[in-house]
Amino acid sequence: MINSYPENKTKHFKGQRISLEFDELIDANSLRQELIITPSIEGAYDLKAKPFSIELKFDKPFADSTTYTFNFREGVKDLNERNPAENLKLVFSTGDQIDSLQINGHVDNLWSGENAEDCTLALYDLSSKDTLPLLQRKPKYFVQTDSSGNFSLENLKASEYSLVAFTDKNNNLRFDEKNELFGFDLDTIRLTQNIDGKNLTVYPYQTESPRIQRVLSRQTNFVVRFDRGIQSAKIEFPNEGDSLTYKINNNELTFFNHPNPIDTTLTKLIVEDSLALKFETEQKVYFTSYNQKAPEPGTFRISFKDLKPNSTIKKPKYYDLDFPEPVTSVDYEKIHILSDTSIVESFTPVWLDSSHTQLRLEVQPKATETISLEIESSAITTYKSDTNSTYQLINKVYPQSEFGSISGRFDEFQGQKIAQLINAKGDQIIEQQIFTDEYRFPELLPSTYRIRIIEDKNENGKWDTADFYQQKLPERIFVSKGSIKVKANFILEDLQLK
Numbered sequence: 169m170i171n172s173y174p175e176n177k178t179k180h181f182k183g184q185r186i187s188l189e190f191d192e193l194i195d196a197n198s199l200r201q202e203l204i205i206t207p208s209i210e211g212a213y214d215l216k217a218k219p220f221s222i223e224l225k226f227d228k229p230f231a232d233s234t235t236y237t238f239n240f241r242e243g244v245k246d247l248n249e250r251n252p253a254e255n256l257k258l259v260f261s262t263g264d265q266i267d268s269l270q271i272n273g274h275v276d277n278l279w280s281g282e283n284a285e286d287c288t289l290a291l292y293d294l295s296s297k298d299t300l301p302l303l304q305r306k307p308k309y310f311v312q313t314d315s316s317g318n319f320s321l322e323n324l325k326a327s328e329y330s331l332v333a334f335t336d337k338n339n340n341l342r343f344d345e346k347n348e349l350f351g352f353d354l355d356t357i358r359l360t361q362n363i364d365g366k367n368l369t370v371y372p373y374q375t376e377s378p379r380i381q382r383v384l385s386r387q388t389n390f391v392v393r394f395d396r397g398i399q400s401a402k403i404e405f406p407n408e409g410d411s412l413t414y415k416i417n418n419n420e421l422t423f424f425n426h427p428n429p430i431d432t433t434l435t436k437l438i439v440e441d442s443l444a445l446k447f448e449t450e451q452k453v454y455f456t457s458y459n460q461k462a463p464e465p466g467t468f469r470i471s472f473k474d475l476k477p478n479s480t481i482k483k484p485k486y487y488d489l490d491f492p493e494p495v496t497s498v499d500y501e502k503i504h505i506l507s508d509t510s511i512v513e514s515f516t517p518v519w520l521d522s523s524h525t526q527l528r529l530e531v532q533p534k535a536t537e538t539i540s541l542e543i544e545s546s547a548i549t550t551y552k553s554d555t556n557s558t559y560q561l562i563n564k565v566y567p568q569s570e571f572g573s574i575s576g577r578f579d580e581f582q583g584q585k586i587a588q589l590i591n592a593k594g595d596q597i598i599e600q601q602i603f604t605d606e607y608r609f610p611e612l613l614p615s616t617y618r619i620r621i622i623e624d625k626n627e628n629g630k631w632d633t634a635d636f637y638q639q640k641l642p643e644r645i646f647v648s649k650g651s652i653k654v655k656a657n658f659i660l661e662d663l664q665l666k
């Protein structure tokens with residue numbers, strides 16, 4: 169840049185037009201997406217880009233006695249080599265001084281332990297007369313983290329602030345609970361001098377309870393669809409004698425017209441999502457009547473999400489069968505678990521839900537080479553008299569000599585904790601356990617792992633998020649920075665994570 173209007177650090181600026189001039193051909197096609205103006209402006213602006221210059225015209229005047237910063241980031245590039253103009257900023261004041269205070273810091277993703285890139289840091293002036301709840305306002309100052317998760321809020325006015333971080337996916341400068349990560353600084357910032365080392369983390373955060381999106385009535389089932397996944401449901405029937413089976417599948421709660429067929433009944437739903445947010449309501453459940461015969465009994469196929477035929481696996485401790493509808497009978501004589509093609513294994517069946525849609529077959533196999541699950545046709549019957557087709561799942565098993573193990577301690581969090589063994593990328597949980605003193609992961613396949621430790625203060629067996637308005641921080645999480653490479657017969661004991 170060879171010239172600007174106004175000049176950088178101009179005071180008493182009263183215009184509504186800004187222009188920048190360059191000494192080579194430029195490309196400003198992405199400027200609207202890249203330009204950050206702080207504090208936020210009222211109104212809109214018109215952008216005109218020419219071969220050697222850009223001009224912005226604003227439809228409303230700038231606020232009095234305010235220092236404005238225009239950060240062009242990568243919005244202006246040279247046309248030939250496509251390199252962005254380095255550190256292109258313009259600062260001016262509509263008053264008699266340039267505010268110069270700064271807040272510098274870093275943001276991490278709490279769950280992955282990685283740098284939070286392109287995360288918005290929002291600074292809210294607590295002296296504002298705005299009556300909206302703070303998270304519904306636009307911040308006075310904002311900036312985005314760089315690829316290293318670092319940020320620098322510059323040219324700030326002395327005042328009291330609240331600092332919030334969120335992944336502003338829709339670029340509206342407001343935190344949207346459903347799709348964005350969130351974090352905040354617990355302390356009120358009384359800004360009278362520069363602040364360095366202000367570190368935050370971002371994490372999933374919701375305060376709004378689940379909501380019903382729609383319901384769908386059919387002849388044999390009634391579906392309640394929620395706006396997010398449901399972790400658990402408790403169903404009460406105010407009318408004595410009424411009872412229906414039901415099944416949770418992600419964000420859907422499906423009622424079946426079983427065991428006592430009815431046309432309509434009233435239920436009380438108490439559902440909970442993965443963040444333990446509850447929703448309670450009365451819901452009428454009704455089944456559509458058709459002037460036609462019920463469909464003839466058919467067949468259904470059995471499948472497993474996590475087990476693939478012919479793949480090599482660790483010896484299973486159980487098989488989980490998930491059925492589309494409630495099961496009324498199982499002929500266990502038609503279910504066989506075989507080790508090494510000839511050893512017949514005994515198993516213990518356990519229903520995982522009261523509606524009999526999830527069945528676990530617990531087993532202690534002796535397999536050294538292969539293990540198979542065989543289910544004969546018509547072994548399983550649903551309430552609609554549908555039966556299963558023949559099913560066979562054959563897998564090789566890893567020999568014991570292939571395994572390694574990891575055990576250790578983590579003393580930075582007191583009391584009960586959750587240890588998660590995750591893959592190197594941090595996006596898959598391999599195993600999980602609750603512990604107080606020592607965690608132990610035996611029988612690990614050769615691979616590269618990391619370890620995540622979750623504080624469990626209330627001992628509910630899961631991570632609890634923050635509450636911004638109650639000024640409550642989330643349960644802490646530690647993620648190992650380096651990877652742990654496990655080889656065959658690898659034993660790592662007394663690993664101290666810090």
